[in-house]
Amino acid sequence: MEMDMSFLNISMSPPPTKKRCLLLEQHPFGLPEPILYYLKKNSNPKLLLKLMQISKYFCFKDFPYMVVKDLKYENTKWFYCEPYYEVLDLSNLKKPLWITKGINCYTEDVSLVSSLLSKVIVCDITKLGLDDQIITLNEFKLLISSGNVKTFSFFHSHVEYENGEIVPIDEIMKLIPNVTEFRW
Template sequence: MAKIQTAKISAVILQITSTITIPKWPPKSDFPNDILKYMKKNATEKQALKLMKTNKYFIREKCPFIYFGDYVVLTQNFVNQTFFLSDEMNYRIDELPNNLGICGTFFIEEGNHLSQFISKCVICDLKCLCFTISWKSIKKISYDDFKVLTSSGRLEKLDLGPTIVTSNNGEIIPYEYLLDHTPELRSLCLNYNEDLELSQKFIEKICASNLKAFTVFQLPKNFKREAFLANLAKKKPQLRVHLIS
């Protein structure tokens, strides 16, 4: 059975947290001290992370999550964890603990187990999110899962490929709504989908964003490229646009 490298991870955490002085008493607040102490003691991992961001008093001596690496790949059978190029390990999702923290790059090669893996994560601080789902696999994820993956608000590269995002009712979420969760996005790639219009509202969101590069693959022959490019160029002339059939 595969095992998490807890000794190695704990050493990294210790090195980071050992320089932090944690206050012994709760901060001044409208809440009684007993309530703040209770919050610190009984908070779940996700709640603890939110509290730690508000005040150093809530920092735990033991980190509430296990750092799982900055290059993670979800495949059909395993989750691949990489710390260094020469240090890779594979795990079955059901073997993983329920307090993982992932950052950096996350590649999703198979989507059927995405929700299960996300349920194991208490923090997602991603800079790059890529969906490389094959034609044999599902090509959609839930809106709830997408919001968790982009929850840090620091995502810089998003490659959706053929993937669509759907609500609990199965409705397709328009691209412009996805951009609401990616304020730091610099690069966006997607495959053209006849069920998802590249609407004027989507174009306006792109023009108002921090996007530097935008790529669309598998465009139909009748797609009005010139008009689309002209529309973008009016408000965002420095945007690098690649339209690929």
């Protein structure tokens, strides 16, 4: 007497449905939609850029940041290079700034860079030049956060701790180990 054993080959996973197949095609990472949405909305800008490079799911119709190469302050105005220098009106800025090359600020308004940093989301600069500026240690760390600063000029300026005490130059040098040109 032979017994029919075909029922033992039954798969315990549900059969693929059309909806399920589309979900896998749309999201090659195999992550659920809410997780991908959370990543898109809450990733820091550098991670978001990497995600955009690997999947069009993370791309935006309009890039959420204003990318500028050089930013400089002259004659009471900020200018940015795109590809020629144009005036940058910080009060009417629609997107946070992503600075990729350098910042030069020569003015007697000691808090000017501090007001600029409230508009900056990423600072990937290789050149930093400040004249007559007083900035906090946290602001300085934001300016050099990329670790790419090679040219550093600081005239009549200083960095302060939160209590107002001036940060010694040797501590500042430890924060910018890749500098090849230093002027103080």
